[in-house]
Amino acid sequence: MSRLTVEVEATDGAARAGRVVTPRGSFPVPCFMPVGTRGAVKALDTADLEALGAPVVLANTYHLMLRPGADVVRSLGGLHRFIGGWDGHLLTDSGGFQVFSLQPDVDDGGATFRSTYDGSRHRLTPERAVEVQADIGADIQMVLDVCPGLPAPDAVVRDAVERTSRWADRARAAFVAGSEARLDRGLDQAQFGIVQGGVDAGLRADHARRTAALGFDGYAVGGLSVGESRGDMLPALGAALEHLPVDQPRYLMGVGDPVGIVEAVALGIDLFDCVLPTRLARHGTMLTDTGRVNLRNARWARDAGPVDDTCPCPTCARWSKGYLRHLLSVGEPTAARLLTVHNLSWLLRLVERTRQAVRHGNLANLRADVLAVWG
Amino acid sequence: MSRLTVEVEATDGAARAGRVVTPRGSFPVPCFMPVGTRGAVKALDTADLEALGAPVVLANTYHLMLRPGADVVRSLGGLHRFIGGWDGHLLTDSGGFQVFSLQPDVDDGGATFRSTYDGSRHRLTPERAVEVQADIGADIQMVLDVCPGLPAPDAVVRDAVERTSRWADRARAAFVAGSEARLDRGLDQAQFGIVQGGVDAGLRADHARRTAALGFDGYAVGGLSVGESRGDMLPALGAALEHLPVDQPRYLMGVGDPVGIVEAVALGIDLFDCVLPTRLARHGTMLTDTGRVNLRNARWARDAGPVDDTCPCPTCARWSKGYLRHLLSVGEPTAARLLTVHNLSWLLRLVERTRQAVRHGNLANLRADVLAVWG
Numbered sequence: 001m002s003r004l005t006v007e008v009e010a011t012d013g014a015a016r017a018g019r020v021v022t023p024r025g026s027f028p029v030p031c032f033m034p035v036g037t038r039g040a041v042k043a044l045d046t047a048d049l050e051a052l053g054a055p056v057v058l059a060n061t062y063h064l065m066l067r068p069g070a071d072v073v074r075s076l077g078g079l080h081r082f083i084g085g086w087d088g089h090l091l092t093d094s095g096g097f098q099v100f101s102l103q104p105d106v107d108d109g110g111a112t113f114r115s116t117y118d119g120s121r122h123r124l125t126p127e128r129a130v131e132v133q134a135d136i137g138a139d140i141q142m143v144l145d146v147c148p149g150l151p152a153p154d155a156v157v158r159d160a161v162e163r164t165s166r167w168a169d170r171a172r173a174a175f176v177a178g179s180e181a182r183l184d185r186g187l188d189q190a191q192f193g194i195v196q197g198g199v200d201a202g203l204r205a206d207h208a209r210r211t212a213a214l215g216f217d218g219y220a221v222g223g224l225s226v227g228e229s230r231g232d233m234l235p236a237l238g239a240a241l242e243h244l245p246v247d248q249p250r251y252l253m254g255v256g257d258p259v260g261i262v263e264a265v266a267l268g269i270d271l272f273d274c275v276l277p278t279r280l281a282r283h284g285t286m287l288t289d290t291g292r293v294n295l296r297n298a299r300w301a302r303d304a305g306p307v308d309d310t311c312p313c314p315t316c317a318r319w320s321k322g323y324l325r326h327l328l329s330v331g332e333p334t335a336a337r338l339l340t341v342h343n344l345s346w347l348l349r350l351v352e353r354t355r356q357a358v359r360h361g362n363l364a365n366l367r368a369d370v371l372a373v374w375g
Numbered sequence: 376m377s378r379l380t381v382e383v384e385a386t387d388g389a390a391r392a393g394r395v396v397t398p399r400g401s402f403p404v405p406c407f408m409p410v411g412t413r414g415a416v417k418a419l420d421t422a423d424l425e426a427l428g429a430p431v432v433l434a435n436t437y438h439l440m441l442r443p444g445a446d447v448v449r450s451l452g453g454l455h456r457f458i459g460g461w462d463g464h465l466l467t468d469s470g471g472f473q474v475f476s477l478q479p480d481v482d483d484g485g486a487t488f489r490s491t492y493d494g495s496r497h498r499l500t501p502e503r504a505v506e507v508q509a510d511i512g513a514d515i516q517m518v519l520d521v522c523p524g525l526p527a528p529d530a531v532v533r534d535a536v537e538r539t540s541r542w543a544d545r546a547r548a549a550f551v552a553g554s555e556a557r558l559d560r561g562l563d564q565a566q567f568g569i570v571q572g573g574v575d576a577g578l579r580a581d582h583a584r585r586t587a588a589l590g591f592d593g594y595a596v597g598g599l600s601v602g603e604s605r606g607d608m609l610p611a612l613g614a615a616l617e618h619l620p621v622d623q624p625r626y627l628m629g630v631g632d633p634v635g636i637v638e639a640v641a642l643g644i645d646l647f648d649c650v651l652p653t654r655l656a657r658h659g660t661m662l663t664d665t666g667r668v669n670l671r672n673a674r675w676a677r678d679a680g681p682v683d684d685t686c687p688c689p690t691c692a693r694w695s696k697g698y699l700r701h702l703l704s705v706g707e708p709t710a711a712r713l714l715t716v717h718n719l720s721w722l723l724r725l726v727e728r729t730r731q732a733v734r735h736g737n738l739a740n741l742r743a744d745v746l747a748v749w750g
Binding site for chain 2 (some may be wrong): 038039040041042043044045046047067068072075076077082083084085117168193244301302304314318319320322323325326329330332333334336338
């Protein structure tokens, strides 16, 4: 069990820039983690992610435990080796988010659900989520939590917090108990707790304290960006962050829109993940310095220029909007990859710009710029 | 109008190895041309084709004239520039093969057909096919021909030969008439004639003579591998080749299976194209030195080895059969690209092996090896 530390190199208000130090090495924060649900970021391969300079990739426990099976990933050397010898960091979510979207049978022991692949029944408990994630073998595990959609009645949010707390306690115990066995097979994982509490700042603060008391290796704020407004989200996020250790990583789950990123960095968040940039790319919506560009629009048919004039990504270096629009409009699979490369490159650079802004003490300027374009 | 020549460096029986010299440079033959129907080889980009070392890529006139439109390709700088600054060679088919599969209204003037994209009516004539291919701007144009499926009644095959001959005459005249205008805009294209005649060796020989008499820059044999047996195909192919100029390129359209390639190289063919390796890849069928491997088979789920032990392609260098099978079985788009890279790499190397075999005078050995595995 490796407590991850943030080496803070600069702060700007509550925002910080630095490096997360891990048994594998380190990675810079703030950091956006592309989502490789089933062991691949959609339409990309591991070499693409290296070329993009993505320091951390997220994979999905729910999907990998069903296909190909966590035991298969383990037998093929664990997730780093499975996806083609990835030297960067990997994080697996707990599977809870997907399981709870399937309306599982939940009891205090865990959640029973049916596979979306073949309808077979499976059960995930806090302890089982630890085991499964050990088999998958990412650098960072997440605890199994209960994540209600918002808006939700107070009682639902409070019940979710209580169950998440009880499960966190069990998950931490199981993780600690398994540390030696994992180390024996060369696996030095970290485990993050997850703070719930909906948009209730008091509940968020209380749950953050209780989660921190369990002594996790890092902390996530979950259950946000699930239907609430940004005006409701940010105070709840801020309330949680006040009660999380300053020298450990803080991860805002499921947020990856430009405004959400700058706002959350300003509050002290280090890590992000989101399917937004990759999903938008597959639908032809490009992230650019001047806002969203819908490549499906016929106005781009004869446009010889790149998606974004100032973008250094391989797609912008080589292909015109006219060509990319063509590939997209005739359904060529090549489009998904080239457009995903651009969107991820753009978002990774936005996060790099937040790092630089924190270092130069001008995050407020970047925030204003991003809000002017994306707000 | 640039008469293309084959600089023959070695022969082995009727087979030859050498280089086709063109205004753009040269490329080695025998040569397999991957099919980039709509301006992209499915799931690959132009950088992938460079990495694979594909000297020539084929694109499809029918598809490009409808989407994005040949005028759009021209306005974006022509096909080489359109697809991202491709320095290699490009060939466009005439569109005839696709048009005739749509059961068009054919008269002696040309063929009228409906777009598969939006049902709109279009007309392709021998002259129009020359113009459209000039707008697209590949290095090599093909004449519009009539290509009946086999088996077909003698009368149908003979009518196709006669109409193809009349159209070839008109296409050549239109191409020659347009040469100066093309050169004025920096486009030094070549035009290939196409020999038809079904599986009738006499008809093939006769049509080869008549096509050669029109003085094309190179010659294709079309209308084979469209339903007939290999035993019927090879004599017809051989009969045509006897009457084509030995110092100009000879292209067998639509053939790209391993046996078809070695057999046709043995008869003196220089160029091949086929969707087989790319289509098989997308369905998980891998070409390997020991034959076809169906990656969908559950036996590969825990296999840590590469698709082909001796393959130097980027896919085999990095990813296991277990991982590739997983991507394929959950429908990850990444699979199509990685598997296509392998199959094209394998087939391009098979063709390279035919070149080496001709140089060393042991094509018979390679042919026997390929027949033993693939026959």
